[in-house]
Structure formats: C-alpha cells, structure tokens
Amino acid sequence: MFNLSFKDMKPFLFVLAILLANTALSQSPCREVVGYYPNWQWYDRAQLVKPTTIDYSKYTVINYAFFSPQTNGTLLSTDAWADENLLLGPMNWSLGVHDETQSLPYLCTQNGVKLLASLGGWTLSYNFPTIAADPAKRNTFANACVDLIETYSFDGIDIDWEYPGYAPNGGTPADEANYTLLLQAVRNALDNHSALTGETYLLTTAMPAGISNMNNIDWTAVSEILDFMNVMTYDFFGTWDPTCNHNSPLYAPAQG
Numbered sequence: 001m002f003n004l005s006f007k008d009m010k011p012f013l014f015v016l017a018i019l020l021a022n023t024a025l026s027q028s029p030c031r032e033v034v035g036y037y038p039n040w041q042w043y044d045r046a047q048l049v050k051p052t053t054i055d056y057s058k059y060t061v062i063n064y065a066f067f068s069p070q071t072n073g074t075l076l077s078t079d080a081w082a083d084e085n086l087l088l089g090p091m092n093w094s095l096g097v098h099d100e101t102q103s104l105p106y107l108c109t110q111n112g113v114k115l116l117a118s119l120g121g122w123t124l125s126y127n128f129p130t131i132a133a134d135p136a137k138r139n140t141f142a143n144a145c146v147d148l149i150e151t152y153s154f155d156g157i158d159i160d161w162e163y164p165g166y167a168p169n170g171g172t173p174a175d176e177a178n179y180t181l182l183l184q185a186v187r188n189a190l191d192n193h194s195a196l197t198g199e200t201y202l203l204t205t206a207m208p209a210g211i212s213n214m215n216n217i218d219w220t221a222v223s224e225i226l227d228f229m230n231v232m233t234y235d236f237f238g239t240w241d242p243t244c245n246h247n248s249p250l251y252a253p254a255q256g
Helices: 006-027 080-088 104-110 128-132 135-152 175-197 219-223
Strands: 034-038 061-069 075-077 114-120 156-160 202-207 228-231
Touching: 061 104, 061 156, 061 202, 075 135, 080 104, 080 135, 104 114, 114 135, 114 202, 128 135, 128 175, 135 156, 135 175, 156 175, 175 202, 175 219
Parallel strands: 034 061, 061 114, 114 156, 156 202, 202 228
Antiparallel strands: 061 075
16 A cells, blocks of 8 residues: 655646646547538528528538639629628618628627638539639639628638549649649738738638549648648549449448
8 A cells, every 4th residue: 555645646646637638639629510501592492591590500610602713713603692692691671781690601700600602613613724824813813712701701712623633624734733823822812811800711622532633632732721621522432433332431441
C-alpha cells in the first residue's frame, strides 16, 4: 500500500490532466455538415422547405445553388424571383420592403450556420475552362464573387466545377493549372474584401471522386487555398463501370 500526499501526487495529476486534455481534443468533432438549397426548391411541394422551415441545427454550412458562370467571367442568377424571395426575404407589399427575417442569410446567421453561394454545378460548368484560362476573366469572376457576397450577405463561395479537364464539359489538360489559378484569384478577392469588412469568408469546392477526374487537380496546391473540400463520393461507382460496387462506400471494398 502506498501513501502519497497531494504534494507527491501533483506531478502525476499534471501529467493526467495533459493526457485527458489531449484525449478530449482528439475526440472533439472536426467536421462540416453541408446541405445544398437549390433555388428551385422555392416552388416545390407548396414551399414545404423554405428558409423558415429548415432545421438549422442539422447543418454547419448551407450552399445556395446555383449561380451560372458566364463566358466573360460574370455570374448570372438562374432564377431572379426565387433569389429575391429566398435571399432578401419575401416582399411585404404593405410596406414595400423585403422581410429580411424570413430570408436564408438572416436565419443562417441567427442559427450560427454559414451560407455560401454555390457556382456552377453539373449543367453550368461549361464556361469554367475559358474563364480559368484568362487572367482578365479570372479577375472578373473573382470580383463577381465579392459582389454576390455584398448583395446577399453570403459567408463565402463554393466552386462546383464539374470537372477540370473533363472534355464533355469543355475541359482541357490546361485546366489542372488554371483551376488552381482561378481558386487563388477568388481567395485573393475574398481576403481583400475581408480586410475591408473584418469578416472571414470561406472558399470551398465540390471535388470529384472518380480517379480520371481527380487526376486533373493539383491537390497539394488547392488544399492550401481552400478552407475545405466536399468530395462527391456518390460517384465512386456507377453505370459506367463494368462491374457493380457500392455507389458511395464508407470504406474500401474487400475487392476491386
């Protein structure tokens, strides 16, 4: 039997405290739960899912989809009426102003959720290669991102280019380098805007999971520019594969 005084035990307690602290830090959640809100949802199911009915406790980030990149680098709304109602709030016709308290930016802020403008998507990615290849267009694009943030109070930008180097959507081998340049241009514009506002703006992306598309990305370079990446893991296997396998596996398959 050992008899130790508190003085004797202090070194052991100090070490135990460090171990417990490190264990707590290693077990603390470090994840983002990201949901997409497409602007066409405004019309679906009699507006069943509108800003005031979302359970914001389920998310850390909501991506508002989609804005369309134009050939000159500008960004175009895909539905101005939906954007107005969702991002500014429905019109209070008696007062002639938008009801901001029912808008997506306001409710996200109130619930501690980041709201990002998502650009591109599967059907709107064709102009990315020409924008990324031209320094002037990259600059126009980056400034357009800042304009979106100022207009609608977004907390950042999500780039959904599907995919760099993907020929059916206009991609070329030059996209690998140009993709990094485009992201850096947007990052610089967001940082410059942050210096003016004192706010921090996120820059995220939707990334491919297919090997052929993953090989067209300089992962080391872009990882230093982005806050985080969302990998489209539902694309691991599909109808294009000669054999069946899980579409979105959590772990590597035993075979294949």
